[in-house]
Amino acid sequence: MRRYCTVLRALSALMAHALISSTEEEAFLDALSLAQALPKQAVTGLMKARAAHVAGVLSEKVAELGVDPFGVESGMSHSLPQVSWFTRTKAGDEEILAGWQYQEGVLRLALVLDHLSGTGQWAKSKRAEFARAHPEFFSFEHLDEILRTTGMAISSSSKPEGPFGHFDPDFMYRHKKVGALTVQQLIDLTVAQARHFERLSNALSVDEVS
Numbered sequence: 001m002r003r004y005c006t007v008l009r010a011l012s013a014l015m016a017h018a019l020i021s022s023t024e025e026e027a028f029l030d031a032l033s034l035a036q037a038l039p040k041q042a043v044t045g046l047m048k049a050r051a052a053h054v055a056g057v058l059s060e061k062v063a064e065l066g067v068d069p070f071g072v073e074s075g076m077s078h079s080l081p082q083v084s085w086f087t088r089t090k091a092g093d094e095e096i097l098a099g100w101q102y103q104e105g106v107l108r109l110a111l112v113l114d115h116l117s118g119t120g121q122w123a124k125s126k127r128a129e130f131a132r133a134h135p136e137f138f139s140f141e142h143l144d145e146i147l148r149t150t151g152m153a154i155s156s157s158s159k160p161e162g163p164f165g166h167f168d169p170d171f172m173y174r175h176k177k178v179g180a181l182t183v184q185q186l187i188d189l190t191v192a193q194a195r196h197f198e199r200l201s202n203a204l205s206v207d208e209v210s
Contacts, residue, residue, distance in 0.1 A: 018049035020057050023184040027054050027102070028081050044079060051081035054183055058083065061187045067194040071099060080104050085190045086112065089197045090204060091134045098137050100193060101173070102181060107147065107189075108165070109138050110173035117170040127172050131164050138164075138174040142196050146188045147178045 018029075029050050055074035062085075063069040071086040086099030097112035111134075116127045131138065144150040155165065155175045164172045181189075 018046055018053055020053050020183060023057065023061070023187060024182050026180045027083065027183050027186055028180070044076065047081045048074075048076050051075065051083055054083050054186070057183055058085070058186055058190065062190045062194075065187075065191050067191055071097075072190075077103065083186065084110075085193070086110075087194065087197060089201055091130075091137065092204075094130075098197060100189065102178075102186065105177055105179050106175050107178045107181070108173035108175040109140065109193075110171060111137055113170050113172065119168045123169070124166050127166065127170070128164050131172055136200055139196075140176060142192055143189060146185055146192060147176070147181070149176050149178055152176055 027050075029047055051074035055072050059069035059072045062072070068087055072083070073085075074081065074083045076082070080103055082101060082103035084099060084101040086097045088095060089098050090096070091098075091111075094113075094115055096114070099110060101108040101110055111131065113127050113130060116123065116130060118126075138154075140147070140149065140154060144152075153176075155163065164174060166172050
């Protein structure tokens, strides 16, 4: 019985690491530090739980600020936690998903292009062509102050499809290495990006009317 209680106390202490007591905390746990003290499965479970708590707090806070929270998601990819936010908007005549994804100290400004979904070089080239026509979705100018990345270079590539990263079949992005972001920075980032998309949408509506 005593051993059982000790195990429960240890588990409770571990799970406390997944909870968020302040939005000024870093969003993700230090995986290297955890790996020195815990089995791999426990580390993965804690990081997944932490990402879910970050997504929960993010959803709650942005909703209070008038931003649609339903595009907030969390998960694991390549054994590393990630959090993202996407919303439906228009680029020209096409309806797309636009937003951001944060993982391993990298922030991606990304589009999900259902209408250009596909694999192979041709599909990548078509998505890159679309992205080059809409650079406003990959701008960090309104985010640099929040991210503390002013003057930091945005990702680039010499590949034929241009400076964009791709995840088949429909995901494309540009990124900056932003380091450890706090939960509050993710909140501020989401609100700023939502307002940016609203401005783009309003400008598109004016153009259509005129």
